[in-house]
Amino acid sequence: MARLLLIEDDGETAEEIAAELADCGFEVEWAADGIEGLDKARALRPDAMIVDRLLPGMDGLTVIEALRKDQVRTPVLVLSALGAVDDRVRGLRMGGDDYLTKPFAFVELIARIEALLRRPAESRETTLRAGPLELDLIARTVKRGDRVIDLLPREFRLLEYMMQRSDQLLTRAMLLEEVWNYKFIPATNLVDVHMGRLRHKVDGPGDIPMIHNVRGAGFILRTGP
Amino acid sequence: MRPPQFIHSTTFHWALAVGGVLAIFVSMLFGFIYWNTDSYLIARSDGMTTGQMNILAAVPAERRLYSINQHLKEDSRNVQYAGLFGADGRWIGGNLEQMPPELNVNDTVRGVSVVKELPSGPERRVIRAIARRLPGGEVLVIGREVDEANKISHVVGMALTLGLLPGFCLCLLAGAWLSMRAQERVEEVNQRVQRIIAGDLRERLPHRNVDEPLSKLAIIVNGMLDEMETMIHALAGVGNDIAHDLRTPLTRARLTLERGRTNAASLQQLQTVVDRAVVGIDQALTIVTALLRLAEIENSRRSACFGNVAMHEMLGEVRDIYEPIAENKNITLRVDAACHLTVRGDRDLLIEAVANVVDNAVKFTPEGGRVDIELLHADGEVILRVTDTGCGISEQERDAVQRRFYRSDKIRNTPGVGLGLNLVAAIVKLHGFRLAIFPGPGCRVEIICADELMVSGTDRHSAREFRDGITHSPKAAVVAAAKSI
Numbered sequence: 001m002a003r004l005l006l007i008e009d010d011g012e013t014a015e016e017i018a019a020e021l022a023d024c025g026f027e028v029e030w031a032a033d034g035i036e037g038l039d040k041a042r043a044l045r046p047d048a049m050i051v052d053r054l055l056p057g058m059d060g061l062t063v064i065e066a067l068r069k070d071q072v073r074t075p076v077l078v079l080s081a082l083g084a085v086d087d088r089v090r091g092l093r094m095g096g097d098d099y100l101t102k103p104f105a106f107v108e109l110i111a112r113i114e115a116l117l118r119r120p121a122e123s124r125e126t127t128l129r130a131g132p133l134e135l136d137l138i139a140r141t142v143k144r145g146d147r148v149i150d151l152l153p154r155e156f157r158l159l160e161y162m163m164q165r166s167d168q169l170l171t172r173a174m175l176l177e178e179v180w181n182y183k184f185i186p187a188t189n190l191v192d193v194h195m196g197r198l199r200h201k202v203d204g205p206g207d208i209p210m211i212h213n214v215r216g217a218g219f220i221l222r223t224g225p
Numbered sequence: 226m227r228p229p230q231f232i233h234s235t236t237f238h239w240a241l242a243v244g245g246v247l248a249i250f251v252s253m254l255f256g257f258i259y260w261n262t263d264s265y266l267i268a269r270s271d272g273m274t275t276g277q278m279n280i281l282a283a284v285p286a287e288r289r290l291y292s293i294n295q296h297l298k299e300d301s302r303n304v305q306y307a308g309l310f311g312a313d314g315r316w317i318g319g320n321l322e323q324m325p326p327e328l329n330v331n332d333t334v335r336g337v338s339v340v341k342e343l344p345s346g347p348e349r350r351v352i353r354a355i356a357r358r359l360p361g362g363e364v365l366v367i368g369r370e371v372d373e374a375n376k377i378s379h380v381v382g383m384a385l386t387l388g389l390l391p392g393f394c395l396c397l398l399a400g401a402w403l404s405m406r407a408q409e410r411v412e413e414v415n416q417r418v419q420r421i422i423a424g425d426l427r428e429r430l431p432h433r434n435v436d437e438p439l440s441k442l443a444i445i446v447n448g449m450l451d452e453m454e455t456m457i458h459a460l461a462g463v464g465n466d467i468a469h470d471l472r473t474p475l476t477r478a479r480l481t482l483e484r485g486r487t488n489a490a491s492l493q494q495l496q497t498v499v500d501r502a503v504v505g506i507d508q509a510l511t512i513v514t515a516l517l518r519l520a521e522i523e524n525s526r527r528s529a530c531f532g533n534v535a536m537h538e539m540l541g542e543v544r545d546i547y548e549p550i551a552e553n554k555n556i557t558l559r560v561d562a563a564c565h566l567t568v569r570g571d572r573d574l575l576i577e578a579v580a581n582v583v584d585n586a587v588k589f590t591p592e593g594g595r596v597d598i599e600l601l602h603a604d605g606e607v608i609l610r611v612t613d614t615g616c617g618i619s620e621q622e623r624d625a626v627q628r629r630f631y632r633s634d635k636i637r638n639t640p641g642v643g644l645g646l647n648l649v650a651a652i653v654k655l656h657g658f659r660l661a662i663f664p665g666p667g668c669r670v671e672i673i674c675a676d677e678l679m680v681s682g683t684d685r686h687s688a689r690e691f692r693d694g695i696t697h698s699p700k701a702a703v704v705a706a707a708k709s710i
């Protein structure tokens with residue numbers, strides 16, 4: 001069971017977040033300010049941290065900086081009401097691994113925490129495998145079993161990202177940020193359209209469906225039944 | 226008694242200083258004239274005195290006294306002195322009855338003090354005199370009173386009093402007047418500014434004519450106030466828009482929740498109600514996000530992350546994104562970017578702008594229609610043209626669509642918050658480009674970039690940056706962006 005440290009000064013928000021995380025099977029520790037948070041992070045060595053940016057005592061980014069100085073590499077999800085791109089970039093550069101703007105949906109928070117906990121390890125592998133899928137990064141070819149799947153460049157990138165995070169829920173916002181490199185949410189639901197086409201190619205007639213749409217949340221590439 | 230306020234003003238101090246310097250200068254000038262004229266007159270008079278001495282000394286002894294008396298008699302101005310003394314110092318003749326003690330015999334002409342017998346009594350006078358011993362042993366003294374010098378010094382003194390004193394006083398008066406006038410203006414401006422601070426945004430600073438510095442300043446400040454008034458009114462307008470557009474979904478959510486709480490009989494019914502409420506709240510959040518994004522773009526400084534953007538590559542990317550969506554709607558999406566053009570800009574923002582335009586085009590084009598994206602280079606301009614066969618924008622709506630939250634009645638049932646074109650306009654403006662919307666059977670939107678903003682090589686690029694510094698300062702860009710609020 002993964003242990004999480006939540007540093008958030010608003011008690012009510014923290015309570016809701018902690019309860020939701022507990023429901024999802026996480027063990028959650030809560031700290032109400034930056035200094036307490038830093039102490040707990042050092043003492044408890046959590047698997048991941050959720051840090052609010054604006055905290056009394058010591059702000060969230062300073063907490064992360066201090067931890068990084070101590071060579072603590074715990075992945076961090078920064079929560080903030082500041083949505084500007086500059087802030088986001090700064091937050092990430094200072095050591096936070098992901099950034100979520102308030103207010104957010106729980107499903108988004110959980111998906112991002114899962115993604116942080118299961119960050120794909122750095123590997124020199126040039127072939128990705130997920131269930132019957134095989135993706136060659138050099139030759140840029142994809143096979144499902146023996147069937148060769150012909151993909152457009154963008155579809156290839158989308159599948160590559162999903163295979164690196166198979167069996168994880170990926171939200172539309174995560175896909176837009178990572179695959180399309182979009183810093184904005186377009187009006188049209190373009191992720192759904194592209195995903196629909198990819199699914200059509202990956203899950204042929206008679207195949208067990210691999211790409212699943214989780215209603216109101218996002219998509220998942222399931223390797224098992 | 227308290228001294229008047231103008232005494233402390235810098236204008237008055239300056240006037241005082243200028244008056245003082247002028248007085249010193251004029252005094253020096255007069256002094257110079259006085260001393261030069263004086264020494265010239267004395268030299269001339271000395272020459273004449275020496276000449277007289279030579280003539281009288283050469284006269285034979287028996288006629289000498291007669292000649293001296295004759296010489297004195299011819300002096301109508303009564304400035305000549307002469308005296309003949311015996312070898313023992315005894316007075317023989319002439320109007321000098323005593324040998325002046327400072328006078329040395331056989332010396333050159335020099336100033337000595339003598340006593341002159343006047344009808345009003347004896348009077349001490351300073352004269353220029355010379356003494357010479359004659360062959361017979363007598364001493365002859367010839368002198369002359371240089372009264373011209375006295376007259377000149379008198380005239381100079383008079384001139385100084387009559388000219389300088391009134392001049393200096395005039396200087397002080399002018400200084401006092403100017404400083405009082407400036408103080409009045411400042412007081413007047415202060416009163417108006419206080420009114421502006423108190424909230425009267427229509428108040429302006431007073432100004433008279435254009436050439437006066439204070440008026441010039443007032444005109445500049447008034448220009449700034451005009452700009453700020455427009456901006457503040459625009460902001461207030463935006464505030465109203467936001468209030469309206471946020472209240473609509475929030476009201477819906479609130480009513481849904483309230484009714485659900487009273488009426489829901491089962492958990493499932495309650496969940497349905499909550500889902501609907503969440504949709505309403507999400508819609509409100511989308512508006513907030515869009516507005517923040519708009520503010521962020523409008524307030525961002527030009528060229529912060531500007532680089533070279535290859536337009537044709539960018540269009541390729543936009544096509545990749547929208548082709549499947551268009552295909553799903555059975556719309557033909559055609560990209561014609563034959564020419565390879567590179568402009569200077571923020572790549573992410575430009576993609577966002579173009580994607581927004583294309584998004585709109587695809588959204589408002591009915592099935593079976595077509596959307597054309599073209600990149601043209603014509604008439605010294607780079608034109609990115611997006612044409613669709615949708616419902617189009619009517620002439621009356623052309624300006625309205627660039628306003629915030631404007632949604633045409635024709636598209637009321639299409640999802641969206643009505644900020645898309647605002648975003649496009651803000652991004653286009655930030656880059657110094659132009660946005661043109663043409664009505665027609667469908668809709669044609671053009672993003673126009675003047676050739677100067679195009680980059681075709683490294684040298685043009687640096688030249689552009691130089692130009693940038695002059696005409697597109699970040700501040701100007703911010704002002705331009707602020708205007709669009």
